[in-house]
Amino acid sequence: MSNTNTQIKLAARPTGMPGPECWKTEESQIPSPGEGEVLLQILQISLDPAMRGWMNEARSYVPPVRINQVMRALTLSRVMESNSPDLKPGDLVTGTQGVQQYAVAKPEDLTKVDATLADPSRFLSVLGMTGMTAYFGLFDVGQPKSDDIVVVSGAAGAVGQIVGQLAKIHGCKTIGIAGGEEKCKFLTDEIGYDHAIDYKSQNVAKEIKRHAKKGLDVYFDNVGGEILEAALFNLNRGARIVICGAISQYNTTDVQGPRNYLSLLVNRARMEGMVVFDYANRFGEAVPKMAGWLKEGKLKSKEDIVRGQVTDFSETFLKLFSGENQGKLILEIESV
Ligand SMILES: NC(=O)c1ccc[n+]([C@@H]2O[C@H](COP(=O)([O-])OP(=O)(O)OC[C@H]3O[C@@H](n4cnc5c(N)ncnc54)[C@H](OP(=O)(O)O)[C@@H]3O)[C@@H](O)[C@H]2O)c1
Structure with missing residues (x-):
């Protein structure tokens, strides 16, 4: 040394x-x-x-x-x-x-x-800040019911890959949004998303609509910007939007707000921000469960x-x- x-x-x-x-x-x-x-x-x-x-x-x-x-x-x-x-x-x-x-x-x-x-x-x-963000963001803020349709952006990333798998364990239908063919293949073939949308080559709003005819129930947002707008166009009544992050906006000086936010009103939906550190005293609830799912092979990281x-x-x-x-x-x- x-x-x-x-x-x-x-x-x-x-x-x-x-x-x-x-x-x-x-x-x-x-x-x-x-x-x-x-x-x-x-x-x-x-x-x-x-x-x-x-x-x-x-x-x-x-x-x-x-x-x-x-x-x-x-x-x-x-x-x-x-x-x-x-x-x-x-x-x-x-x-x-x-x-x-x-x-x-x-x-x-x-x-x-x-x-x-x-x-x-x-x-x-998965057993640290990243996994805790996925767990508490999805379950506490997103409050999915089994059979709900959960859409996740940044889905192949650290948080997004865990959110999709947790939603699946909970019995939801999952749609992941990521950039590129390889990442989309990873979503469906390796970590079990039901559908993947490549935001770099597909129309995200149309693709969500195709897979969620009545609209999505939970949208877990990691990226913000135009992908958030596409999700807002496709809400089911009572949908919950989890604002976890907005990476598409972090390096821009011209931050884009969602233009179609009145979709929240029409659909009696809610959009809520979350910060993982607020859940620090509850990490002990999630870690053993997530570790168990990892050991059983139900969760991959x-x-x-x-x-x-x-x-x-x-x-x-x-x-x-x-x-x-x-x-x-x-x-x-x-x-x-
Ligand atoms: N609220 C909280 O407490 C909390 C805690 C942890 C993380 N977060 C947030 O969660 C989000 C994901 O974090 P992470 O650690 O899991 O990172 P990550 O998803 O592993 O890595 C970032 C990914 O974002 C995507 N990306 C980058 N620029 C983009 C753009 N302009 N448009 C769309 N996608 C873009 C890229 O994936 P593609 O190749 O698919 O584009 C990239 O791989 C971030 O917004 C982060 O700030 C929040």
Whole structure:
């Protein structure tokens, strides 16, 4: 182990797509844990579209990352040294340690990984924030009934692939929307969506109508923009729209609102935003269930693990916005 800690810090706030000018790499001394603290070696960094929002100077559900601050990111780490009775060297934990190689943390800010439940990387995907977003967004906000038609955008992505499978387990008919033939094939052939719509080559509104004649009952939105509008054109009476994210809008300065929002009135429908962190005290309800479904083979999770160094962060992060990622995007830090 070298004695330096490579860190990626926010250098400037982006306008549009975050380019290399937004980041700076710094080397510092590996920190020493104080009383009650642990030293962590970061093994995997979760790359999430939300990180784009955290770079903006705007009011949100968490404060913006400050200029010169280590970029915030969810992580999977190994305990290297411990001054706490709660964790011992070798334990695996998740937390928000950011884009760097090493960090000091307090056990109360970490979640210990139970490797008997699943492979550790699953705790950044299906058993972590991503899976919890799918679970609580679908069941608490979407409130599907069995036989409902559930439509999901960003369906081949980290959250979307889980939402479709949970809806299927619940007895719903599922329609996934994704970009390109390969991703659509993945939706129907590998993770069991009933139908897939390729938004890059098909008319989304017409395709939803074809598969949901009376309209959709739940729309789980990960992308916003024109795809949200296409869903609004196809609501069944009493439909629920879960606003989970709007990745099509994150890098634009000209945000599009839904033009046809009065469809909510006509169809007595509702549209509601959700933030996964609001459900933190209920994760314990969902994790054992999801782990059980994983073990039984009822639930699959595809992770896109890129192996490299923390300095590969900025380039790897952009895969989320070009659609190059296939499932949950994770940067795994190779030891040097
Ligand atoms: N509310 C919450 O608490 C919460 C928590 C976690 C995530 N989220 C949100 O959930 C959404 C999905 O996140 P994720 O982690 O699962 O990411 P992801 O879906 O694994 O990756 C992003 C995907 O978005 C699609 N995309 C990118 N640009 C697009 C565009 N202009 N139009 C349509 N699709 C586009 C791409 O798929 P295609 O190849 O199919 O285009 C890309 O692979 C994001 O909006 C994120 O912010 C919200």
